[in-house]
Amino acid sequence: MISTRALTRDFVVSRTETVHAVRGISLDVEPGELVAVLGPNGAGKTTTLRMLTTLITPTSGTATVAGYDVTTHPSQVRRRIGYVGQGNGAGHSQRVGDELVGQGVIYGHDRRTAKLRAGELLEALELKDLAQRKVSDLSGGQRRRLDVAMGLVHAPPLLFLDEPSTGLDPQNRANLWDHILRMREQYSMTIVLTTHYLDEADSMAERVVVVDHGEVIADDTADGLKATLAGDRLAVTVAPGNIARLTELAEQLPGAREVIAVGDEVSVRVADGPAALPELVAAAQRGGVPIAAAQVHRPTLDDVFLNLTGRSLREDSNGKAA
Incomplete structure (x- = not known):
């Protein structure tokens, strides 16, 4: 589903300064996997996701997503992925149901099909009673469920989640993940997520990829990492x-x-x-x-992270991820 080789991304800050955000990531994700990407702030996680979702182009290296090259066939990639970023994606002054229908039309559905699909997602994500409410009137947990619904309008085989539960209280986090996992099972999706919540990665991901300084420094199951690197x-x-x-x-x-x-x-x-x-x-x-x-x-994944990077991911989780 995803294959990258020596993927890099540089940002030119000035004539004399270049930031090497991603320094040669090689990664394979198989269909149906749920892969968690962990790393400190500035490690290159979000930059990598933005390249894989065609929002920015790689400086060098290659990446294919859902069978298409992200550089030469970006529109084909976009048709086959869902992306839930760190910010809310819906317009604040729009109604919940209208936003979902509009998203469906953007992806090529006729209006009748878009309404049917929106109704399915409103029901599945427990947003049906909120369909006529403005997005600005939703709670944080409701907005994140709407973001997930918007990412699933076109039933993509691959879903990217960038810090999907940041800022939610424990109950809303648990509810959101319950919905996501049910959607995954229903649509046989592959999921790639970034998170600072180690319990999410530990309990739900089949694989954990640790990124630091723009490079993959560990890739294994959570139990495998804990046994090998922490003890x-x-x-x-x-x-x-x-x-x-x-x-x-x-x-x-x-x-x-x-x-x-x-x-x-x-x-x-x-x-x-x-x-x-x-x-x-x-x-x-x-x-x-x-x-x-x-x-x-x-051992915990934070022990693994401390062992690998010399610092705790929990200590680094209050800033903005990059």
Whole structure:
């Protein structure tokens, strides 16, 4: 569904300054996949999506989307994709139903077909009772559902979602994703999304692609990334005066790394926490080191991100993505 090779995009700021926003991204997305693209602000995520949706042209490299080259056949690409950007796409003074019908006409439907399609989407996304309401009167969650509906008017096989749930409260985020996933199943869509909400990527995406400084630095399932790049963390608390000995024992665990002692607690990163914790506790008992508490913390995607980039995606999620 998507294939890019050495895709780049430069922005000339002045005669002496050029920003290399995307530095050679090669990526394949198969039909039916849901792929989440993660990265810090300025990593090149939105720029990449804008190239794939033909909104800007690549500086170099190639990209085919839904079987068509984004540079030589942009109109064919646009017919086959839906795009929900970070801003709201509907006109504030327009009625909800009219916006959907108009979008359908733009994509080549006759007015009768456009009305039928609009009615289907209003029903599916729970917007039917709002059809006569002005867009400016909608809540944030309702507007985002309308944006998704507008992106699906022409039943595209591929949907791009750029930060679709940013600014929504947890309940509206959950409702929006429930609608999106039902639409995906109904229309067998491929979905590519960017998000700063790691739980969205973790729970819904079949693949997670991490981008930093305009390059792909990781590409795997969420579980694969967590197992390979982060590992589990053991947190063990001992009675006062035993921290040095416990630290030594933790360092002797097979594959142990990031052994850190703070106060009376030692934390250590290992590949398999449930297997390593009993081993560490048994070693402590043999060595006469009393254990007060012990826990296994499974890795998160933020641990992966910190491991890969040296910073937390959560710390970077308040600014505008690029």
